[in-house]
Amino acid sequence: FEVQTMPTTTDAEAAACVGSLCNKGWNEILTHMSPYGWGYYGIAFGLGLSVVGAAWGIWLTGSCLVGAAVKAPRIRSKNLISVIFCEATAIYGVILAIILLSKMSKLKDTSDVMPDDFSYAQWYYAGYSVFSSGLSVGLTNIASGISVGIAGSSCAIADAQDASLFVKILIVEIFASALGIFGIIVGIIQSNSAQFPAE
Numbered sequence: 620f621e622v623q624t625m626p627t628t629t630d631a632e633a634a635a636c637v638g639s640l641c642n643k644g645w646n647e648i649l650t651h652m653s654p655y656g657w658g659y660y661g662i663a664f665g666l667g668l669s670v671v672g673a674a675w676g677i678w679l680t681g682s683c684l685v686g687a688a689v690k691a692p693r694i695r696s697k698n699l700i701s702v703i704f705c706e707a708t709a710i711y712g713v714i715l716a717i718i719l720l721s722k723m724s725k726l727k728d729t730s731d732v733m734p735d736d737f738s739y740a741q742w743y744y745a746g747y748s749v750f751s752s753g754l755s756v757g758l759t760n761i762a763s764g765i766s767v768g769i770a771g772s773s774c775a776i777a778d779a780q781d782a783s784l785f786v787k788i789l790i791v792e793i794f795a796s797a798l799g800i801f802g803i804i805v806g807i808i809q810s811n812s813a814q815f816p817a818e
Contacts, residue, residue: 654746654815655723661753662719665806668757669712672764672799676705679768680775687779694778697785701771704796708764711803715756718807719749724815738816748813752806759802766795 680701688695722745733739774788 650743654742655725657746658719658723658749658813658815661750662716662723663753664750664757665719665753665755665760666712666716666757668754669715669760669764669799670709672757672761673705673707673709673712674764675761676708676764676766676768676771677702679765680705680771683772684775687775691779693782694775694785698771698775698778700789701767701774701792704767704771704792705764707796708760708767708799711763711799712756712760715753715803715806719753719810722749722810722813722815724817726815727817741814741816745813745815748810752810752813755809756802756806759805760799763796763799763802766798767792770795 680698684695684698684701687698770788770792774785774792777784777788
């Protein structure tokens with residue numbers, strides 16, 4: 620029974636970049652990852668960060684809403700709209716994840732050797748496009764969720780003090796929620812020309 624070990628790169632080889640496991644820099648790292656990996660990372664970032672943004676916003680709004688409802692119980696049902704606006708950011712992430720998943724088509728020929736006329740540029744472009752689309756929407760939805768949460772918490776506190784302030788602050792909250800809509804529009808535009816080669 621013989622144990623086989625993977626070849627290692629010594630410190631001197633790594634410094635000279637001549638070992639068998641040596642990479643030549645970021646260009647090699649970024650182009651040697653599978654485009655499908657890039658695409659699925661983008662979908663995960665888009666969905667995951669959107670849910671984080673929604674949860675963060677609900678946490679901010681909900682804690683202030685419950686606290687302010689101690690002073691003015693009348694605000695409980697009216698201010699639930701703030702929680703709904705926060706939840707919308709997670710829904711935007713789900714919508715984009717479904718759109719991006721529909722673009723992730725597998726190769727028909729799964730042999731080890733690609734055909735001579737295979738479009739590597741299109742393959743990598745599609746992977747990077749789906750990744751950037753998902754990351755853009757995820758980061759936008761984190762910002763949207765936090766801003767809606769802060770505006771919602773301010774709305775609950777202000778409404779507990781003076782009921783006439785509710786509609787005024789709700790308008791600010793609507794504009795904060797619109798950030799998520801802008802993000803999903805940009806994400807759809809970014810991924811619009813992402814087409815994985817089928818053969």
